[in-house]
Each structure stands twice: as C-alpha cells, then as structure tokens.
Amino acid sequence: MCEQAQDYYHNNQNEFHHIFPENLFYIECFSGAVLPTSGSIYLNDEKLRFNSTAEANAKGFATVYQEMSLIPSLSVVENIFLGRMPRKGRIIDWKRANEEAEALLSKMGVKINPREIVSRLSMWQCQVVEITKAMSYNPKVLMLDEPTSSLASNEVERLFNVIRELKKQDIIILYISHKLHEIPQITDTITVLRDGICVGRVNTKDVSHADILKMMFGETKQRHRPEDVLPLDKIVLEVKNLSRRNKFNNVSFKLKKGEILGIAGMLGAGRTELLKSIFGADLYDSGEIYVNGKKASRRVSPISMKKLGLGLTPENRKEEGLILIHSVLDNLCYASIDKTSNGWLENKQKRKAAADKQILELDIKITDINASVNSLSGGNQQKVVVGNWLNNQPEIMLYDEPTRGIDVNAKQQIFEIMWEQAKRGISIIFVSSELEELLEVCHRILIMKEGRLIGEVRPEDVNTQQLYALSMGDEIA
Amino acid sequence: MNVNKVRNMILDHIIEILLILVIIIMSLISSNFLTVGNIMNILRNQALKGVIAFGMTMVIVAAQIDLSVGSQVALAGVIVARFCRDLPGLTGMSVTSACLAGIAAAIVAAIIMGVVHAYAQHKFNMPAFIVTLASLNVMYGLAGMISEGFPIANQFPGWFLQIGIGRIGVIPVPALILIAVFLITHFIMTYTTTGRSIYAVGGNVESARLSGINVFRSKVIVFVAVQLMCVLASFMHSAQVASGSYSFGRGWEVDVISSVVIGGTSMAGGIGKPWGTLMGVLFMGVVINAMTILNVDIYAQYVVRGAIMAFAVLMAMMQSKAKA
Numbered sequence: 051m052c053e054q055a056q057d058y059y060h061n062n063q064n065e066f067h068h069i070f071p072e073n074l075f076y077i078e079c080f081s082g083a084v085l086p087t088s089g090s091i092y093l094n095d096e097k098l099r100f101n102s103t104a105e106a107n108a109k110g111f112a113t114v115y116q117e118m119s120l121i122p123s124l125s126v127v128e129n130i131f132l133g134r135m136p137r138k139g140r141i142i143d144w145k146r147a148n149e150e151a152e153a154l155l156s157k158m159g160v161k162i163n164p165r166e167i168v169s170r171l172s173m174w175q176c177q178v179v180e181i182t183k184a185m186s187y188n189p190k191v192l193m194l195d196e197p198t199s200s201l202a203s204n205e206v207e208r209l210f211n212v213i214r215e216l217k218k219q220d221i222i223i224l225y226i227s228h229k230l231h232e233i234p235q236i237t238d239t240i241t242v243l244r245d246g247i248c249v250g251r252v253n254t255k256d257v258s259h260a261d262i263l264k265m266m267f268g269e270t271k272q273r274h275r276p277e278d279v280l281p282l283d284k285i286v287l288e289v290k291n292l293s294r295r296n297k298f299n300n301v302s303f304k305l306k307k308g309e310i311l312g313i314a315g316m317l318g319a320g321r322t323e324l325l326k327s328i329f330g331a332d333l334y335d336s337g338e339i340y341v342n343g344k345k346a347s348r349r350v351s352p353i354s355m356k357k358l359g360l361g362l363t364p365e366n367r368k369e370e371g372l373i374l375i376h377s378v379l380d381n382l383c384y385a386s387i388d389k390t391s392n393g394w395l396e397n398k399q400k401r402k403a404a405a406d407k408q409i410l411e412l413d414i415k416i417t418d419i420n421a422s423v424n425s426l427s428g429g430n431q432q433k434v435v436v437g438n439w440l441n442n443q444p445e446i447m448l449y450d451e452p453t454r455g456i457d458v459n460a461k462q463q464i465f466e467i468m469w470e471q472a473k474r475g476i477s478i479i480f481v482s483s484e485l486e487e488l489l490e491v492c493h494r495i496l497i498m499k500e501g502r503l504i505g506e507v508r509p510e511d512v513n514t515q516q517l518y519a520l521s522m523g524d525e526i527a
Numbered sequence: 528m529n530v531n532k533v534r535n536m537i538l539d540h541i542i543e544i545l546l547i548l549v550i551i552i553m554s555l556i557s558s559n560f561l562t563v564g565n566i567m568n569i570l571r572n573q574a575l576k577g578v579i580a581f582g583m584t585m586v587i588v589a590a591q592i593d594l595s596v597g598s599q600v601a602l603a604g605v606i607v608a609r610f611c612r613d614l615p616g617l618t619g620m621s622v623t624s625a626c627l628a629g630i631a632a633a634i635v636a637a638i639i640m641g642v643v644h645a646y647a648q649h650k651f652n653m654p655a656f657i658v659t660l661a662s663l664n665v666m667y668g669l670a671g672m673i674s675e676g677f678p679i680a681n682q683f684p685g686w687f688l689q690i691g692i693g694r695i696g697v698i699p700v701p702a703l704i705l706i707a708v709f710l711i712t713h714f715i716m717t718y719t720t721t722g723r724s725i726y727a728v729g730g731n732v733e734s735a736r737l738s739g740i741n742v743f744r745s746k747v748i749v750f751v752a753v754q755l756m757c758v759l760a761s762f763m764h765s766a767q768v769a770s771g772s773y774s775f776g777r778g779w780e781v782d783v784i785s786s787v788v789i790g791g792t793s794m795a796g797g798i799g800k801p802w803g804t805l806m807g808v809l810f811m812g813v814v815i816n817a818m819t820i821l822n823v824d825i826y827a828q829y830v831v832r833g834a835i836m837a838f839a840v841l842m843a844m845m846q847s848k849a850k851a
Contacts, residue, residue, distance in 0.1 A: 331737055356739030370737050373730035375797050384727055384738040391720045438738065 110190035114180050116199055122169035127151040129168055130183045154182050159215040160208075174205035178212055185216070192216065193224040198232060199317055210236055229316070230259055230522055242266055263515040267486070279469045281309035281493055285343070286477045287446050289328060292337030297323040298501040301337070305446065310468060310478045312492035312509075314485055314521050320501040321481045322365050325448045328479075329362040330355040341446070359445035361385065363435045363452055365481075367428075371435040374424040378416050379405045381423045381434050386441035408437030412467060429460025436467060446477045453487060465491050485521065486514045499523050538846040542789060542806045542839070546813060553817045560820060567699055573812035574701035575600075575760045576779055577805075580786040581712040582753030584804045587787055588716070589749045590729040590796025591648065591655040596783055598666035599640065599757035600764060600776025603633040605670045607687075607762070608679035608771030622684045630762070637758045640666065641751030648750075649743050663780075670773035680770035691766025701763045705808075708756060713801040725749060729796030785832065786811055789839040791846075811835070 100106040106113075120129045127147050128135070136146045151164035160178055168176060177197055184192055194213075198206045213236055216223065225237060233240060234254055241251045242265040250265045287305040292298070298320035305311050313321050327334040330350035339346045341358045352362070364370035372381055382405040383390045390400040405419060412433040416426065423434055432452055439447060449468070453461045468478055468491060482488055488495050489509040497505040497520050505520055512520070537544065554561040579596050586593050610629025615622055640662060647658045693700040716722035727735040728745045736742050757776070765771045790807030792799025814835065818828045 329737075352737055352739040353741055362737060364737055369731070370733045373727060373734050373797065376726065376730050380723075380726075384723075384735065384740060387720050387723060387727075387738075387740060394719050394721060396718055396720055396723060442739075 107187045107189070110188070111193070112184035112187045112189035112191070113193040114177075114184050114195065114197060116196040118176060118180060120168050120176055120180060120183075122167075124168060125164065126155075126162060126166050126168060126171070126179050127164035129179060130154065130164070130186055132183070150186075151182075154186055157215075157219070158182055158185070158212050160212060172205065174201050174209050177201065177209055181212065181216075189221065191222045191224065193226070195226045197225075198227065198229060206232070230262060230518075233262070259519065260515070263518055267514045267518070275310070275465075275469055275491055275493075279308075279310070279472045279493075281306040281472075281477075282475070283307075286341070287328075288340040288343075290338040290340070292324070292327065292334055292339065294323060294327055294332065294334045296501075298327075298498075301498075301501075301503055303496055303503065305477050305479065307445075307477055308472050308475045309494065310472050310480055310492045312488035312495040313479065313481045313498055314488055314495050314517055315483075315498035316521055317483060319498045319521075321498055322450055324498070325362060325450050325479065325481060326364075328355075329360055329448055331362070356385065356442065360448065361439035361442060361444035361446070362448040363432075363439060363450060365450040365454070367431055367435050371438075372423050372431060375422055377420045378409075378414070378423050378426070378434060379419045382408050382437050382441060385438045386443075389442055404441045405437075408433075408440060412437050412440075413463060427456075427460075429456035429463070432456050432460065432464065433467075436464070440471070444476060446479070447471065448479045448481075450481045451483065452480075453482060453484065461487070485517045489514060489517060497521055535846075538842065541842050541846075542791065542803065542810055546806060546810045549810070549813050549817060553813070553820070557820050560817070563697055565816065567697060567702060569809070569812040569816045570702035570705065571699040572816070573808050574699070574705040575764050576782045576786065577705045577808035577812075578708045578756050578760045578763075579753065579779065579783045580790075580804050580808055581708050581801055582749075582756035583783050583787050584790070584792055584799055584801055585712060585716065585725060585749040586655075586753050587784075587792050587794060588729045588796060588799045589725045589745060590732065591746065591749060592784075593644065593659045593750060593753045594656065594780050595640070595644075595659040595663040595666060596753060596757050597776035597779040598663045598670065599637060599754050600761040600779060601670040601773050602666045602673075603637065603758040603761035604765035604771035604775050605674040605679060605773055606633045606636065606771075608682050608765065609673050611682040611684070611687075612679055622682075623686070626684050626687055633758050633761070634755065637754035638751050641754040642747055644750040644754075645743065645746040649746050667773065667777075674771060674773050676773070678770045678772035678774075682771075683766065683769060687762070688766045688769055691763045691768075701767075704759065704763065708759070709801055709805050712752075716801055721745070721748060726797055729798075731797070782811070782832075785836045788836060788843075791839075791843060793843065793847075807839075 100109065100111070103113075121132070124132075130151050131147055136143045136150065138146075148164050155162050155164065155178075158178060158181065160175075162171070162175055162178065168179065171179065181192070181194070181197070197209060201209060210232075213223065213225075217236075227233065237254045239251060239253055240257070240262065242249050242262065244266060252261075252265075284307040285304050286307050288303075290302050292301045301324060303311070313324070315321050323332065326332045328339060330346075330352050333349075339350070341355075341360070344358075346358065347354070368374060373384070379401065383401045386404060390404050391397050392400075402419075408414065409416060409419070414426075414430050414433045414437065416430070423431060426434065436449075436452065452464050456464070465487070468480065472478060480488065480492060489512070492509055495507050495509060495517070496503050497507065497517075499521065504523065507517065507520065550561070559565060579600075583593065583596065607626060607629035610632065611622055611626050614620060614625035614628060618625075620628075644655065644658055644662065647653050648655045690700060690704075695703060716725065724735070724740050724745045725748070727738070727740050728742050732742060735745075761775065764775055786807040787799070787804050788794065788807070789810060790799070790803030790805070792803060811832070814831065815828065818831060823831070
C-alpha cells in the first residue's frame with residue numbers, strides 16, 4: 051500500500067495540509083506504528099526514520115487517531131500526561147501537572163477544567179483533550195485522522211476554531227478526512243490518495259468539490275449486476291416513519307421480493323442503527339414495520355424477527371457476527387439452531403449437512419470444519435457469517451458492510467452470493483460505505499444523511515462521484 | 528506436525544493422564560488405596576460438591592459465575608428440617624408429608640433464586656459475581672433465621688436419610704446421584720439445542736443474540752440448574768448428618784469452582800465439558816484421599832489443593848496458546 055505513496059512532504063512551516071481520502075496505513079507509517087517498506091520522510095530537509103511511536107513523538111510527529119484513546123474514568127490531566135505525570139521525587143506533582151495541563155489547554159483557546167473526569171466531557175471536548183495530549187509532545191507535525199467523525203455539526207465548528215488556533219503556532223497539520231465540505235474551511239493544500247497511490251496535490255483555493263471527487267474516484271469502469279436478477283412486484287418489507295432518538299428519524303421505504311436495495315451514506319449516517327432496529331436488535335421509538343403485510347410488534351427481538359424470515363449480518367463480524375473460539379461447523383449452525391435439530395434435540399447429520407452445503411455453495415476455504423473460525427481469513431469469516439443465516443432460509447437479508455476488510459476476490463464472491471439469493475427470491479438490504487459497490491450490486495439505492503432518508507436513485511442514473519456528492523447532501527452538478 | 532498433534536493430545540487430556548498417574552502411584556504405595564471400599568469412599572466424599580460442580584460448569588460455560596452455592600446448601604437443608612420439625616405439630620400431617628412439602632419449598636426457593644440471579648444479571652447488566660455474592664449473604668442470613676441460629680437435628684424421616692447414607696449394593700447413593708447428575712448435564716450440554724445455546728452465549732453473547740438465540744432463557748437455565756444441584760447436595764449432606772444447619776456449605780464455592788477449572792472449563796466462557804468436570808472432581812477426590820492416607824497435615828493439604836488449581840489454569844493457558 052504505502053510503498054507506492056512515496057512522495058515526501060516538503061511542507062512549508064505553517065502550511066495546513068490535507069490528505070484525502072483516509073488512509074490509515076499512511077498515518078501508521080508517519081506515527082512509527084508501521085515501518086514503510088521504502089521511501090523516506092523528510093522534515094525541514096532532514097531525513098527521518100522511526101522505529102516506534104515513541105521515536106516519532108520525540109522527532110516531532112504526533113498523531114491523533116480516529117478511535118478515541120482516552121481513558122474515560124480518569125481526569126483530563128491524567129489523560130494528557132498518561133504514563134509521564136510530572137513528579138516530585140517518587141510522588142506525582144499534582145500542582146505542576148494541573149498547571150501544565152491548564153497552560154496547554156489555554157494555548158488551544160478552550161476552557162476545560164483539567165481536573166474534570168473525561169467521561170463527563172462532550173465529544174468535541176474529548177477530541178480537544180486528545181489533541182492537547184498530542185500537543186504536549188511539542189510536535190512540529192500533528193496528524194489528525196478523521197477528528198470530526200464522531201462530532202455533531204456545531205461541535206465541528208468549535209473543533210475547527212481549536213485547529214485554527216494551532217495553525218497560528220507554526221505547526222504543520224495533516225488532516226485526514228472523508229468529509230468534503232470540511233476541507234475548504236480549514237486546509238491550504240490537498241493531497242488525494244487512491245488505493246495507496248498519490249493521485250494529486252492541489253491548492254485548496256484552486257479547486258472545487260467536483261474536481262476533488264474526480265481525483266478521488268477517477269474514471270472507474272462501472273460493472274453491473276446480471277440482467278436476470280429482477281425484483282418481483284410483491285412488497286415483503288415495509289418500514290413506515292421509523293424513528294429512534296438521536297439515531298434516525300422518520301424513515302420510510304418498501305422492499306420488494308427479490309430486490310437488492312442499497313443504503314448509501316457517510317459514516318454515522320444512522321444506517322447500521324436502522325438495520326439493527328429493523329432486525330429487532332435495538333428498540334425503536336416510533337414507527338411501524340410490516341413484514342409480508344403483517345405488522346411486527348413494537349417489542350420485537352432478533353428471535354421474533356428471525357421467525358418472520360429476517361436475517362442480519364452485522365457490521366462487525368468478529369465482535370457481533372461470529373463466536374471466534376467455536377468451530378466453523380458451530381458458527382454455520384447458530385442462526386439455524388432450530389432448523390438443524392429435531393425439536394430440542396440436536397441432529398448431528400442435519401448440522402453437518404447444513405454446514406457442508408454452505409461451505410460448498412459459498413466456496414468457504416477451510417482446512418478442518420472443526421477448527422475454530424478464528425483461523426480463517428477475513429473473507430472466509432464473512433462467508434461463514436452469511437452462511438450462518440442462509441442455513442436458516444431467510445426471506446429478507448440485511449447486510450451491514452459485508453465487504454469491510456476483505457480482499458477484492460472475496461468481495462466479488464459476496465456480490466455473486468447476493469445476486470444468487472435475489473434470483474431465488476430473497477430480498478436484500480445492502481449497506482456499504484464503498485459507494486461503487488452499491489452501484490454495482492443494487493437495483494435501487496436510498497441515500498441516508500444524519501439519520502434521514504434524503505433521496506433515492508437508480509444505479510443506472512448516477513456515477514460514483516454523483517452518488518458521493520448526494521450522500522454528502524450536495525446537489526448533482 | 529505429528530509432534531504437535533501428540534503435544535495437543537497430551538495437553539487436551541492432561542487431567543485424565545494425571546489422574547491415572549496418581550492412581551498408579553498410590554496403588555503402589557498403599558495397598559489400601561485401590562480397594563472397593565476406598566473407591567466408594569472417594570466417590571461419596573466427592574459427591575456433594577461434585578454434584579454442584581456440574582451445575583457450575585453450565586454457569587461458567589455461559590460466562591457467568593454463581594458464588595452463592597454454599598448458602599443455598601445451607602438454606603435448602605434448614606427449610607426441610609424446619610418443615611419436618613414444625614409442620615406435623617401445626618397441621619397434624621405426617622412427617623413424611625411435611626418432609627415432602629419441605630422438599631418442594633426448597634426446590635421452589637432455589638428456582639426463585641436462580642431466576643433472580645439471571646434476571647438481575649441480564650436485565651440490569653449487573654456482574655453475576657456481585658449479584659451472587661449478595662445472595663450468598665442473603666441466603667446465609669435466611670438459613671440462620673429459619674433455623675433460629677441452631678442446627679435442627681434428628682427431625683428427618685428415615686427414608687430421607689437414605690439419600691445420604693443409603694447404599695445400593697456396594698455403591699453409596701450419593702455416588703449414584705453424582706453419576707446421574709453427570710449423565711444429565713453431559714446430555715444437556717452435548718445433545719440438546721439448549722446446551723448449544725449455552726455455549727454460544729458464553730462464547731460471544733452479542734453474536735449469540737444477533738443469531739436469534741434466546742440469551743435470557745440460557746442464563747435462566749444455567750442459574751436455576753446450579754441452584755437445584757445445590758438443593759440436591761444439601762439433601763445429601765443433611766441426610767448424612769441427620770440435621771439441617773445454617774453453617775452447612777460455607778466456603779464450598781471454592782472447591783466447586785476449583786473442580787470445574789481443573790476440568791478444563793474456561794472462566795472466559797464458551798468452552799468446557801461435564802466430562803472434564805467429572806475428571807476434575809475425581810482428581811481432587813483422589814488427591815485428597817491420597818494425602819489423608821499418607822497422613823499429610825490438614826493445612827498442608829490446602830496448600831496442595833491451591834497449587835493444583837493454579838497448575839490447572841496454567842495448563843489451560845498453555846493449551847489455548849498451543850492451539851493459537
């Protein structure tokens with residue numbers, strides 16, 4: 051990945067740089083968490099090489115990762131100086147620690163009490179503390195990886211004020227983000243990475259949204275689903291005015307038999323939460339769900355939704371989809387536990403047959419059916435999650451990011467599985483952050499933004515750039 | 528490859544191998560060891576805590592814990608004893624009827640406790656550790672109140688005593704109960720969807736829930752099962768000493784959990800077999816018996832028991848590492 055992104059950064063001091071789109075691996079090279087296989091990093095014409103995060107910190111590189119790394123039960127000052135609290139002899143010097151933390155925070159232009167417990171702070175304040183922690187290393191280069199991904203829009207503005215404050219202090223900032231509209235507000239130059247290759251570096255003021263989108267997606271060839279995968283007219287699932295506080299609002303749509311319906315949207319648009327509520331894994335506040343014309347009770351659960359013919363492959367296969375310590379065989383038969391048994395008695399033959407069927411049909415590569423599912427590759431694990439549900443013969447399948455973290459081949463296989471299911475009359479809702487996948491696979495795509503459905507498109511009518519723009523809430527240019 | 532297989536085999540069956548080794552060594556040292564009388568002795572001694580250990584295996588496989596087992600042993604015993612003592616005088620019913628009523632009351636109390644544990648853990652997300660630690664005290668206190676602070680002795684009808692002291696042929700009744708409970712838990716855990724669900728819940732509760740498995744039901748089953756097995760152990764214990772007392776079962780949870788862990792059940796949940804627990808129970812029984820025959824000081828015995836438990840966990844860690 052990274053070996054191709056060999057370009058070095060000859061940033062001027064006080065330049066505000068923006069890498070786009072997110073490339074975690076890149077960040078890891080800079081922060082010293084991963085070594086680059088070739089190429090070098092230069093700062094002020096000095097060649098640098100880091101073997102560890104600590105070394106990167108010492109050389110003036112500090113990183114704020116997308117996932118929050120604060121310890122919620124500790125105070126702000128303890129988090130900032132975690133592992134290196136100022137001491138008087140062997141005893142922590144609380145007075146000095148608090149003063150230093152206060153000084154750092156005021157340099158950022160915010161008022162946060164360093165004695166406050168982190169769990170009582172709002173999200174943007176946590177993000178500021180996170181940045182303060184990075185700033186306490188006195189970095190020359192500060193890397194921010196999707197710092198706004200978990201913030202509400204009013205919080206984003208406050209965070210930007212902090213970043214602008216830092217900009218005045220002669221610090222190079224690498225700002226990594228998916229969110230197009232943030233870029234003109236705070237960046238000076240933009241670097242676009244695609245599949246690990248630097249595809250361009252431009253001045254922010256010279257380019258428009260459309261230009262950046264073009265750089266991000268290039269002229270990709272659009273593949274399409276086979277012609278014979280066609281939905282029938284029968285409505286199998288209808289969602290009416292479904293709402294869950296702070297997650298999604300007033301969502302309504304219909305799903306036809308044999309249809310593949312995509313839901314596009316940015317991270318945090320509420321797609322995962324919507325699927326979970328439809329499946330009964332989370333409760334919703336108001337609205338109605340009809341399965342095959344019958345209204346589902348308000349107090350639904352995965353157990354009752356399973357009986358109605360629904361299945362869900364969760365976003366996070368390791369934590370929510372699989373039981374890693376158990377065997378491939380077991381993992382293929384959990385959802386179908388009542389179908390692969392004689393009443394309350396297990397049936398070994400039925401279980402084995404069901405597992406073998408999925409291994410064959412989904413082309414799952416295994417060495418031993420009794421080996422733990424943990425030993426499989428990501429793509430094969432994902433197929434086990436899918437097979438687990440297919441054994442239950444669902445009528446409606448909800449796929450939440452089924453292609454995350456699996457290789458290109460496995461992705462294509464997952465798509466073929468979906469088409470095959472659709473041909474057999476299974477209806478599918480497909481959520482993915484990779485919008486070109488939606489265009490390739492779906493009959494119809496709903497667009498979700500900040501918990502609301504804001505549009506619907508047919509894949510024939512738009513390209514990836516346009517779909518991306520729509521998901522951001524822009525009009526199609 | 529072959530070396531690995533042999534190593535894994537040995538690690539998988541370490542407890543069986545050690546059990547056989549101890550038996551061989553002991554039968555060489557002492558001619559009294561490998562006699563029918565002594566073997567029955569071991570089984571009878573291990574039966575009480577052993578029965579509970581099978582229920583505890585289910586609980587730990589479901590990634591839960593029940594620390595209240597000892598207090599339930601005390602509670603069930605005093606309930607039956609109090610019924611036998613007072614009910615005939617109050618209502619004029621026979622001692623047998625009173626005893627049966629006491630047994631029914633003890634079972635109902637155990638089921639209620641099990642459901643309360645499952646409910647508190649599941650609905651309020653309280654750690655089972657804390658919930659059952661609380662009821663350990665509650666049930667101990669209730670047992671003390673019911674027995675008014677004294678053992679209730681010599682109230683049971685004769686047939687009830689047979690549960691503890693009876694024999695069928697040469698085999699003591701408690702040993703038969705131990706084997707029966709083993710077979711039942713083995714059957715549930717290996718051949719039923721209920722058992723499969725318990726493994727799933729312990730392996731990854733969120734994955735199990737999202738696979739449409741009834742998590743709450745599984746928890747209720749394991750928590751009720753272990754409490755019912757405590758009732759059974761309590762009856763055997765009370766029958767053996769012909770009395771019920773609030774002090775019975777004090778500290779048993781340590782030995783019970785030891786046997787389960789020595790049998791290879793993972794405290795993290797999702798892994799463990801009743802067969803392993805049976806081996807753990809027998810191993811502890813044989814070691815304690817051996818130490819008694821060899822006249823090992825009683826306090827030194829505790830040191831050995833603790834060391835065995837630590838060793839067993841170390842083995843389990845090596846086992847999972849070897850497989851990773």
